[in-house]
Amino acid sequence: MEWIQNKLRKSFFIMSIIALFIIISLFMSLNMGVIRIAPMDVLKTIAGYGTEKQELVLFDFRLPRLIIALLIGAGLGVAGAILQGVAQNELADPGILGINAGAGFAVVLFIFFFQGSTASLGMLSIFVMPFFAFIGAFVAAFFIYILAWKKGVTPTRLILVGIGINAAFAAALIIFQLKMNPNDFMQAAIWLSGSIWGTNWKFVLATLPWVILLIPLTLYKARYLNVLNLGDSLATGLGADVERERRILLLIAVGLSGSCVAVGGGIAFLGLVAPHIARMLVGPKHQFLIPASALVGAFILIIADMIGRNLLAPSEIPVGIVVSVLGAPYFIYLLMRTN
Amino acid sequence: MVALSTEKLGIAYGEVDIVKGLDLNIPEGKITTIIGPNGCGKSTILKTMARILKPKTGVVYLDGKAIHTESTKEIAKKMAILPQTPEAPSGLTVFELVSYGRFPHQRGFGRLTKEDYQIVQWALKETGMIDFHDRPIEALSGGQRQRVWIAMALAQQTDLLLLDEPTTYLDLAHQLEVLKLLERLNQEQKCTIVMVIHDLNHAARFAHHMVALNSGTIIKEGSPTEVMTQEVLKKVFQIDAEIIEDPRTGKPVCMTYDLIETKETLQTAKAM
Amino acid sequence: MITRELNIRSSSTQNDEDIKVTTRPFVASFILIGGVFLLLLGIGASISVGAVDIHLKTVWEAVFHFNPELTNHQIIQELRMPRAIAAALIGAFLAVSGAIMQGMTRNPLASPSIMGVTEGSAFMIAIAFAFFPGTTYLGLLIWSFVGAGIGASLVYTIGSFSKGGLSPVKLALAGTAVSALLSAISSAIAIHYHVAQDISFWYAGGVAGAKWVSVQLIIPVAVIGLLLAFIMARSFTVLSLGEEVAKGLGQRTIIVKAVGTIIVLLLTGAAVSVAGSVGFIGLVIPHITRFLVGLDYRLIIPCSAILGGLLLVLADIGARMVNPPFETPVGAITAMIGVPFFLYLARSERRGL
Numbered sequence: 026m027e028w029i030q031n032k033l034r035k036s037f038f039i040m041s042i043i044a045l046f047i048i049i050s051l052f053m054s055l056n057m058g059v060i061r062i063a064p065m066d067v068l069k070t071i072a073g074y075g076t077e078k079q080e081l082v083l084f085d086f087r088l089p090r091l092i093i094a095l096l097i098g099a100g101l102g103v104a105g106a107i108l109q110g111v112a113q114n115e116l117a118d119p120g121i122l123g124i125n126a127g128a129g130f131a132v133v134l135f136i137f138f139f140q141g142s143t144a145s146l147g148m149l150s151i152f153v154m155p156f157f158a159f160i161g162a163f164v165a166a167f168f169i170y171i172l173a174w175k176k177g178v179t180p181t182r183l184i185l186v187g188i189g190i191n192a193a194f195a196a197a198l199i200i201f202q203l204k205m206n207p208n209d210f211m212q213a214a215i216w217l218s219g220s221i222w223g224t225n226w227k228f229v230l231a232t233l234p235w236v237i238l239l240i241p242l243t244l245y246k247a248r249y250l251n252v253l254n255l256g257d258s259l260a261t262g263l264g265a266d267v268e269r270e271r272r273i274l275l276l277i278a279v280g281l282s283g284s285c286v287a288v289g290g291g292i293a294f295l296g297l298v299a300p301h302i303a304r305m306l307v308g309p310k311h312q313f314l315i316p317a318s319a320l321v322g323a324f325i326l327i328i329a330d331m332i333g334r335n336l337l338a339p340s341e342i343p344v345g346i347v348v349s350v351l352g353a354p355y356f357i358y359l360l361m362r363t364n
Numbered sequence: 365m366v367a368l369s370t371e372k373l374g375i376a377y378g379e380v381d382i383v384k385g386l387d388l389n390i391p392e393g394k395i396t397t398i399i400g401p402n403g404c405g406k407s408t409i410l411k412t413m414a415r416i417l418k419p420k421t422g423v424v425y426l427d428g429k430a431i432h433t434e435s436t437k438e439i440a441k442k443m444a445i446l447p448q449t450p451e452a453p454s455g456l457t458v459f460e461l462v463s464y465g466r467f468p469h470q471r472g473f474g475r476l477t478k479e480d481y482q483i484v485q486w487a488l489k490e491t492g493m494i495d496f497h498d499r500p501i502e503a504l505s506g507g508q509r510q511r512v513w514i515a516m517a518l519a520q521q522t523d524l525l526l527l528d529e530p531t532t533y534l535d536l537a538h539q540l541e542v543l544k545l546l547e548r549l550n551q552e553q554k555c556t557i558v559m560v561i562h563d564l565n566h567a568a569r570f571a572h573h574m575v576a577l578n579s580g581t582i583i584k585e586g587s588p589t590e591v592m593t594q595e596v597l598k599k600v601f602q603i604d605a606e607i608i609e610d611p612r613t614g615k616p617v618c619m620t621y622d623l624i625e626t627k628e629t630l631q632t633a634k635a636m
Numbered sequence: 637m638i639t640r641e642l643n644i645r646s647s648s649t650q651n652d653e654d655i656k657v658t659t660r661p662f663v664a665s666f667i668l669i670g671g672v673f674l675l676l677l678g679i680g681a682s683i684s685v686g687a688v689d690i691h692l693k694t695v696w697e698a699v700f701h702f703n704p705e706l707t708n709h710q711i712i713q714e715l716r717m718p719r720a721i722a723a724a725l726i727g728a729f730l731a732v733s734g735a736i737m738q739g740m741t742r743n744p745l746a747s748p749s750i751m752g753v754t755e756g757s758a759f760m761i762a763i764a765f766a767f768f769p770g771t772t773y774l775g776l777l778i779w780s781f782v783g784a785g786i787g788a789s790l791v792y793t794i795g796s797f798s799k800g801g802l803s804p805v806k807l808a809l810a811g812t813a814v815s816a817l818l819s820a821i822s823s824a825i826a827i828h829y830h831v832a833q834d835i836s837f838w839y840a841g842g843v844a845g846a847k848w849v850s851v852q853l854i855i856p857v858a859v860i861g862l863l864l865a866f867i868m869a870r871s872f873t874v875l876s877l878g879e880e881v882a883k884g885l886g887q888r889t890i891i892v893k894a895v896g897t898i899i900v901l902l903l904t905g906a907a908v909s910v911a912g913s914v915g916f917i918g919l920v921i922p923h924i925t926r927f928l929v930g931l932d933y934r935l936i937i938p939c940s941a942i943l944g945g946l947l948l949v950l951a952d953i954g955a956r957m958v959n960p961p962f963e964t965p966v967g968a969i970t971a972m973i974g975v976p977f978f979l980y981l982a983r984s985e986r987r988g989l
Binding site for chain 1: 975
């Protein structure tokens with residue numbers, strides 16, 4: 026039965042290559058910036074032999090930031106893969122479905138109501154804001170599910186209701202944004218575009234458990250996603266409780282995207298593009314697709330962050346914008362090709 | 365022995381009743397074909413028997429037990445269904461799709477066990493698709509694709525197989541290919557097969573038991589010779605059919621037919 | 637209600653069948669007459685209500701016996717009147733655009749707001765603010781117009797050239813993609829050149845900033861666009877029955893679709909240039925109109941225009957009353973009405989019209 030092992034081998038090979046790319050780009054990213062640190066020095070610093078300056082830049086700024094990029098990229102990639110499976114539509118993603126908009130609205134609310142007092146909240150606000158975003162994501166998902174429910178949730182209804190909820194939150198966002206003072210407005214605008222502003226180890230701690238827990242959980246559910254992908258009739262025929270599994274998988278996706286968006290802001294299209302590229306590389310079987318989406322997502326985000334930080338240095342382009350500018354044309358190309 | 369049966373089954377789409385008070389018995393170990401005009405409810409009944417649709421009234425019994433009392437996973441170990449025009453995501457290989465058939469038997473992370481691999485291999489051999497295991501499904505011909513779906517159903521290792529119009533979009537040769545495969549499976553594995561078929565002659569040729577439906581009610585059920593009669597076809601399809609015996613198989617064949625002259629058909633003819 | 641059946645005769649002699657389309661001309665005339673009356677009332681109310689409430693009598697005088705010495709008259713002439721008239725016109729534009737789009741694409745969810753029009757306009761405005769600060773108001777209007785056209789053409793082209801053609805989900809997704817792309821680039825420019833809030837104020841502002849020059853700009857558009865729409869109405873009715881049916885009846889669908897697209901671009905472009913992001917009028921009004929007057933576009937287009945104008949005038953009054961003396965973006969008010977309706981449509985899953 027050697028021939029059965031071929032696909033497995035091929036997929037592992039591809040994923041190892043991507044992992045290698047990630048490691049390379051990690052080093053590149055750690056190197057680049059206002060202060061350049063050569064790769065050898067990076068290794069030395071990690072081992073504890075670097076200068077104080079290098080240690081500061083590396084450990085306090087770049088490393089946590091890149092680890093967050095890794096986590097968020099992986100999390101959003103997997104969230105996107107789940108949503109595409111559940112919505113039975115290769116063009117679904119947390120941004121389009123309004124989950125990001127819900128998170129954004131919650132954050133804007135937070136900034137609006139605590140404007141000026143963020144200084145007094147200090148450290149606390151750094152955690153409260155992601156917390157709000159997380160809640161916002163869940164509230165949005167809740168509304169989408171309830172409104173799409175009519176003796177069950179069909180994939181088409183899910184998408185259309187998602188688009189509607191997206192519009193609703195966007196409108197609400199505008200109202201509050203215009204009432205803000207310019208500083209808060211800028212802060213909100215930057216957050217909404219998606220930026221890895223949490224250059225703090227504490228943020229790593231905030232996102233890490235979610236991603237570490239939920240991605241393996243998704244792998245556990247991979248065979249359910251496989252079967253759902255065949256359509257409701259076949260999925261039921263094969264013995265899956267379609268409504269229940271959809272609910273569970275949606276919850277996982279919202280948990281992943283909520284925690285990632287909470288820290289990284291509304292990074293659109295990552296959850297869309299990563300699974301697609303992954304699918305082209307390893308195929309639609311979710312036991313391969315999920316890890317591949319995680320890897321591709323992480324890679325894209327690290328590259329986008331690198332570009333965002335260095336292209337117009339010292340000014341920073343929010344990473345979400347870079348991903349959008351790269352992702353949207355690709356999405357459009359996909360749209361024109363699929364049916 | 366009865367593998368699958370319905371008792372006073374009633375199915376509705378919203379407010380409209382499609383089926384009322386249906387009592388249907390599917391004989392075990394035999395091939396049953398269901399025929400009827402478009403919209404008579406054949407697909408709907410098949411799907412309801414497979415618990416994909418919920419009945420409005422009545423019960424479906426599988427091996428003597430009411431299906432709504434059993435978990436959907438347990439049912440999947442006993443009954444497999446192949447719906448009309450099934451779709452597989454692009455890029456999926458033959459082996460991968462057939463392996464999905466092991467779903468109801470899997471636990472935990474769902475890694476394929478040695479036994480799973482053997483069963484999938486067996487299913488692929490039975491359907492003659494073993495050499496195609498690595499191919500993406502969309503690269504196959506219609507007949508080959510259909511065989512892969514049947515392989516997936518086989519991998520489920522059930523005694524009962526339901527198929528909704530398995531030959532409708534295939535050309536003549538492929539249609540026969542699929543039906544002969546099913547015939548062989550029934551003979552060798554003794555599995556019960558229920559098919560909704562459009563082509564009357566195929567339905568008669570490959571069935572042990574035929575059910576003719578119209579508007580959700582059984583007009584006639586029995587052996588092909590009993591059901592494929594001028595009388596029955598008139599009631600079911602409103603056609604005047606000429607039935608002869610197939611020189612090769614001995615089964616009844618509808619050689620030719622005409623529309624029955626009713627008031628409506630005469631008016632339509634005039635208008636044309 | 638008196639319902640008639642409109643017979644559409646085919647141009648080919650072989651096909652004797654008449655295709656029947658429900659139409660209610662009695663209701664339509666009622667809407668047209670009553671609507672115009674209500675609209676004038678609405679405009680009047682719009683002029684009198686605001687940060688400074690002005691008596692209707694004063695409004696009357698300001699219009700017909702203008703006295704440049706009185707501040708009230710100034711307010712009315714310079715601010716209120718253009719604003720109210722612009723609201724009526726823009727509401728009409730958006731409603732008619734939506735009606736045409738829904739008829740052409742046979743898609744109940746089509747509307748100008750998902751066509752990337754706003755984002756296209758915002759994109760050009762971002763460029764204008766960032767690279768050409770100090771552009772006149774008129775200049776900004778023109779930039780905005782061009783941008784709107786770009787956005788909509790992109791979305792439409794993508795939808796039309798994709799495999800399988802335009803479906804409800806595809807159109808919405810294409811719109812989202814183009815919007816996101818243009819929006820991302822605009823944000824990048826806005827943040828980098830520090831013009832972010834200026835832009836937001838511009839295009840969420842609604843008709844609040846409308847001046848006479850805006851009205852002057854859009855009146856020729858009104859004449860051309862709406863007139864074209866009235867002329868093409870019968871063709872739209874036929875096209876709305878389906879591409880194949882229309883071709884079978886002898887219609888040159890490509891020409892009709894091309895003209896329809898031009899009309900939509902003109903009207904929507906003008907609307908967005910002046911009023912910015914006003915969503916959902918183009919989505920909601922055509923449905924209401926169809927519900928009331930039936931499926932004949934010779935009635936749908938004028939009635940949509942009237943109802944659309946009415947809705948926006950009222951929404952604009954609402955936008956002023958919600959949080960006085962501050963302006964709430966009128967797009968938010970229309971979204972409040974529109975989103976529930978959109979969700980209702982999404983749930984009913986009707987594919988056609």
